[in-house]
Amino acid sequence: QGPPPVTRYNLNKVTVTADPVKNKEHILILTPMARFYQEYWDNLLRLSYPHELITLGFILPKTKEGNQATSLLQQQIQKTQNHGPEKDRFKSIIILRQDFDPAVASQDEKERHKMGNQKARREVMAKARNSLLFTTLGPSTSWVLWLDADIVESPPTLIQDLASHDKAIIVANCFQKYYDPDTKKMAERPYDFNSWQDSENALKMAEQMGPDDILLEGYAELATYRTLLAYMNTVGGDKNLVQPLDGVGATALLVKADVHRDGAMFPAFSFYHLIESEGFAKMAKRLGWQPYGLPNYKVYHYNE
Template sequence: MAISRPVRRNSTITYVLAAILCIFFLYFFFADSTSLPSLPFAPRQLYHTKQAAQNALSPPSLPFIKPTKLGPDEIAPPPPVVHYRMNNVTTSSTPIENRETILILTPLARFYDSYWENLCKLTYPHDLISLGFIIPKGREGNLATQQLQDRIQKTQHPSNKDRFASITILRQDTEPIIPQAEHDRHALVVQKERRAAMSRARNSLLFTTLGPTTSWVLWLDSDIVETPPSLLQDLASHNKPIIVPNCFQRYYNKEEEEWSTRPYDFNSWQDSPTAQGLAEQMGPDEILLEGYAEMATYRSLMAYMADTTADPRAEVDLDGVGGTALLVKAEVHRDGAMFPPFPFYHLIETEGFAKMASRLGWRSFGLPNYFVYHYNE
C-alpha cells in the first residue's frame, strides 16, 4: 500500500528532531571533558574544572586559584554549580597511567626536614598529589607550623615545576595532652588517651580534605623519613583496599659497631585466639594494645615476618594495621571507615580502623618485606 505524503513528511521531521536531540545529548556529556585541559586532574572526573578551582568552595584536594580582586562597586558572582562524575574516579594497579589523584595526610606535632625531603623525592607525579596536615595548638605546634610553611613556600614557588597540586594546613584548638618525647608517648598508661586524641585528629583531617576527585589516601606519619621514591605506585600496584608496608628504624648498634635496623611499628598483625579470649573478658571501655609485655596477645606481628631476601611484593592478610605509612582506597573512607576514638571491638585508632573496614567488607593487607623507616630520636 502506498504511504501518503503527510505521513512521509512527519517521519522526516521526527528523524531530524531525533538527530538534533542526539547531538545535544552527546555535547552535554562530552563537551566539558574535552574543553578543560588546563588542570592536571583527569578531565573526565568533573565538569567545570576551572570554575571549581577558582571558587572558595572548591574542595581542598583541588588546586585553588585565587580570584581577581573586585572593585568597590563590583559584586562577587554566585558560586558555580559543580558536577562531579564519581563513577569515573578510578583506583587501579596503574594509577599514574589513569591519572589517579592521591591525598597524603599527616598529623604533625614536630617537623623533620628529612620527612619533607623524602616527600619531595616521591616519583609519583606531584601534580596528582595533594597534601594535608593537622597540627596541635601550642608552642611546639607553632614552631612546626612555621617550619612547614617555610618549606612549603620554597617547594610551591611558581618557578618549581614539580610542586604539589594543593596543600591544606589545619590547626587544632587544643594543645597535646600527651608528652611528645618518643619514650614517654609510647608508655602503656597513656596509650588509650593518646590514641583517642590521634583518632580525632585523623578524622578531622580526613573529613576536611577528602575531595570528590581523590582516588587514594596515604596516611604518612611526620617521623617517616625514608621510603622508596616509588612508594605510592608500589603500594597502589597491589590494588588492595587497605595496604601497609613494614615500618622499621635505622639505629647504630654499639655492640657490633655498625648501623643496623629493627622493627618499629607493631600495630600490623594477624589476630590470635589468645587476643580474642582476652577481649571476651574485657569491659566495654577496655582496649587491647600490641607490643607490650604486660598484655601478651600472641598475635602474629608483621614486624617479625620481615625477610630482606624475600620478594618485597609478598602479601599477607592482616586484622590490624599501623598508620605510619598506610595506603587506603578513598572509597573505603567514603564507605564510612574512620578511626574510632573509642573502643571498637576493644580496638582503637588504626587497629580499630582495620576492624571497622572489615565490618564494611574491606580487607587489609601487609607487605612484610617492603620497608619504610622511622626517625630515630
C-alpha cells in the same frame, strides 16, 4: 548573571587502579604532625608520582612544639610551591591547626610509649586523623596515603609500589635504624607493632574486657600472641609478598578513598576493643574491605 553554578561529580568516573599514574588518579597524602623533620619533606619532594596529582594535608597541635613545626613546614611549602621547579609543586596543600590538646605534654619517645599514656594518646591521634580526613577528602580523590611526619626514609616510588597491589588497604613495614653498640655498626629493628593478624588469645582477652577497655600491641603486660607484620619480615625476602591483616598501623598506609567514603574512620573509642588505626582496620573489615601488609617493603621511622 545566571544562577549560582552547580558542580557535579560522578564518583563512578573516579578510577582506582593498579596503575594510578597512567590513569591520572588523584591522591591525598595525610600527615598528622607534632614535629617537623626535614627528611620527611625531602622524601615527599622526591616522590616520583606526578606532583600535580598530589594534594597534601596536615594537622598540627596548637602547642609550642606544634607552632614550631608549623612554621618550619610553611617555610618549606613556600620554597617548593613559589620558588622551586614547576614539577616539584604539589596540586594543593592544606594545613589544619587542631582545636584540641595533645594527650601527652612531652613528645619524647619514652613518654609517648608508656602504656598508661596509650589510650588517651591514641584517642587524640584518632581525632586528629578524622578531622584531617573529613575536611580534606574531595570528590576526585582516588587514594589516601597516610604518612607519618617522622618517617624519614621512604622510596620515591612509594605510591606506585603500594598501589600496584590493587588492595583496598595496604601498609608498609615500619622499621627503625639504630646504632648497635655491640657490633659498633648501624642496625635496624621493627618499630610499628600495630599491623598484625589476630590470635585466639587476643580475642579471648577482649571478651573479658570492660566495654571501654582496649587491647594494645607490643606490651609484655598484655601478651596477645598476635602474628605481627614486623616479624613476618625476612632478610632478602620478596618485596611484593602480601599478607592479610586484621590490624594496621598508619605510618605508611595506602587506602582506596572509597573505603573512607564508605564510612571507615579512626575510632577514638573502644571499637571491638581496638582504637585508632587498629580500629580502622576492624571497621573496614566490617564494611567488607580486607587490609593487607607488605612484610618486606620497608619504611624507616626517626630514631630519637
